Amino acid sequence: MDLHQRPELKQKITLSPQVYQGLSILAMPVTELQALVETELLENPVLEVEEFEDSVDEAEEERSDPEDDDRSWDEWLDRYEELASTEPVVPRDPDMEASDTEEYVGSVQSFGDYLEQQLAMMNLTVDEARAARAVVGSLDDDGFFCAKLEEIAQVAGVTLEVAQRALEVVQQLDPPGVGARTLAEALRIQLEYLGIDEPLLVKIAESHLDDVAGSHLRKIARSLRVNEDEVRRLVDILRLLNPRPAGAFSPGPSPGYIVPDVTLRRFDDGWTVTSNSDAVPTLRVSTRYRSMLREGSGADSDTVRYLKDHIRSAEAFIRNVDRRKDTVSRIAEIVLEVQRDFFEDGKGPLRPLRLEDVAIEIGVHLSTVSRGVTGKYMATPYGMFELKHFFSGGYRTASGMDVAATSVKQRLRELLEAEEPTRPLSDQRLADLLSDEGIPVARRTVAKYREELGIEPSWARKRR
Numbered sequence: 424m425d426l427h428q429r430p431e432l433k434q435k436i437t438l439s440p441q442v443y444q445g446l447s448i449l450a451m452p453v454t455e456l457q458a459l460v461e462t463e464l465l466e467n468p469v470l471e472v473e474e475f476e477d478s479v480d481e482a483e484e485e486r487s488d489p490e491d492d493d494r495s496w497d498e499w500l501d502r503y504e505e506l507a508s509t510e511p512v513v514p515r516d517p518d519m520e521a522s523d524t525e526e527y528v529g530s531v532q533s534f535g536d537y538l539e540q541q542l543a544m545m546n547l548t549v550d551e552a553r554a555a556r557a558v559v560g561s562l563d564d565d566g567f568f569c570a571k572l573e574e575i576a577q578v579a580g581v582t583l584e585v586a587q588r589a590l591e592v593v594q595q596l597d598p599p600g601v602g603a604r605t606l607a608e609a610l611r612i613q614l615e616y617l618g619i620d621e622p623l624l625v626k627i628a629e630s631h632l633d634d635v636a637g638s639h640l641r642k643i644a645r646s647l648r649v650n651e652d653e654v655r656r657l658v659d660i661l662r663l664l665n666p667r668p669a670g671a672f673s674p675g676p677s678p679g680y681i682v683p684d685v686t687l688r689r690f691d692d693g694w695t696v697t698s699n700s701d702a703v704p705t706l707r708v709s710t711r712y713r714s715m716l717r718e719g720s721g722a723d724s725d726t727v728r729y730l731k732d733h734i735r736s737a738e739a740f741i742r743n744v745d746r747r748k749d750t751v752s753r754i755a756e757i758v759l760e761v762q763r764d765f766f767e768d769g770k771g772p773l774r775p776l777r778l779e780d781v782a783i784e785i786g787v788h789l790s791t792v793s794r795g796v797t798g799k800y801m802a803t804p805y806g807m808f809e810l811k812h813f814f815s816g817g818y819r820t821a822s823g824m825d826v827a828a829t830s831v832k833q834r835l836r837e838l839l840e841a842e843e844p845t846r847p848l849s850d851q852r853l854a855d856l857l858s859d860e861g862i863p864v865a866r867r868t869v870a871k872y873r874e875e876l877g878i879e880p881s882w883a884r885k886r887r
Contacts, residue, residue, distance in 0.1 A: 445743040449750060449791065452798035453682040453702045456744070460703055463740055469712040469730060470737040473705035534566070534669050535559055541596045554579040554589035558602065566601040566669030567609065568593075600668035606632065613664045623647055624657045635661060638885060683802035684748075684810075685755040687766065694766060696755045698748050699802075706741045708734055750795045751810075753785045758801070758813045765813075769805030776814050831862060832872050839878055847881040 448456060464470055538559045542552060557579045561570035568590065576586040593602035599616040603609035610628040614621065627635065631643045635658055643658075644651045682702050688695050712730055715722045722730070757776075764771040778796070782789045796810040838856060842848045848856070850873065854866045873880070 441739040441743070444739065445746060446794065448743045449747045450794040450797065451747075453684055453699070453800075456703055456747070457682075460706070460744070463737075464706075467733050467737050467740075469709050469733045470706055470740070471709045473707045534562070534564075538562075538593070538596055538601065542592070545592065547592065550579070550581045550585050551589050551592065554581045554586050555592050558586075558589050558593045562593075562602065562669070564669060565667040566598070566603075567606075568602050568604050598665065598668045600665060603668070606666055609666070609668055610661065610664050619660065621657060621660070623649065623653075624661060627654075627657055627661060638883075681800060681807060683800045683807060684751045685799075686802045687755070687759065687804070689804065694759055694763070696752060696759055696801075698752050703744065703748070706737075706744065708737050708741075747795075750785075750787070750791065751799050754781055754792060754795050754799075754810060755801055757781050757784055758810060762813050766803065766805075769803070773813060778814060781814075831857070831864060832876060834860070834862070835869065835872050836876055836878075839873070839876075842884075845885065847884040849881045 448459070451459065464472070539556060542555050542559070547555065554575055557575045558568060558570075561568060561575065563569045572583060572586045572590065575581075575589065576583045579586065579589075581589075590602060594612055596602070599613045600609035603612055607625075607629040611625055614624060614628075626647065627643060631646065634640075634643050640651055640654045640658060644654045647654070683699050684702065686697050686699055688697065712734070716727060716730055716734075759766065761774055761776050765773050778789055778792045782792045785792075796814065799810045801808050801810055834857065835853060838848065838853060850869045851866045853873075854864050854869045857864045857869070870880075878884075
């Protein structure tokens, strides 16, 4: 085969670094964007934080192409200085309501710290306190004691009797059941804490937990030689106990801030969506470095070239941050318009809302809306919601009303909570009940929603 060359014309779309940066900024949560802004402020000397927001027309904010080498820098400087002269000489209205991000702080106290705080308030000897801390350090993520008393005695340098007393001290701490060596012991400690004196219940916890998990109440009744109703009463009590004493404590690191991108507030009879301007500072190009581009400033050609490159980079960064803020705000306004019934009391039904609908409304690509809602939060009078919470497909009822899938899931949960324990509702029966209410849902869809809610099928929920 002969090799030869031939010219060929192809069209190829590539992303410029500025466009790629804009897409990345749009997809970032606020906390990541804050870190990026701090990095840019350190790396780009011409970029600085604007102390006060400028009041300018949108037409004046439009900047010309940063890649145009024939740009008139003196004309740009004249316009920039004119805008700078419009800066307010007083700070913003101190009475203006601002979003307090401190109320959105998420933090989790470690389980070990929580227990050691309780130990510090107890009257223990030095040896007991040291052994008790060793016991706390030997607990697993569920709060169970997974070591041996001999090991505690050796590590703490105490006798076996002191180690035993230290374990008993830890088992008195909150949450009840902590420090237990087995699940049965944890349940017994919780029963003692609650003051429940049921010897049969202790026997069930020690010998019949597998039967309880499988709802084999008749088998338990025959083994204990009591009637099934009595076993059902005892099992109902047992199911109120916590099989994982430390389950409320996260073994992972403490989460950071969840900062809202937008805040929803009610004013009189209307609602207003405001961008969280405190989350990301307003940026501008430094006045000091702008003046060095003036003819007669004494700056050499290398300095001028350096400043022009960094000013172009700063302008592109500022433009991308502003575009992100504008896109998220526009999406939030559409969410407010569509889900107004929900925002009236925080309990109303959600209407179907798709990413495609929002993309068409604001005139952007679907992927732009997807980036604009992922990891973006809205602070409302009813709590913090991720924007994705308000997007879902839906159904049209017999009356012509649109119902979101999230509302269908909520109604499904209500039906399951109200079912009889001895006669749980099948997926088909649930589909029939929803259809009777005017919501046509297939059985396989009910099964899917039930699994997403973390609810077992009917055969596993049945109590014999």
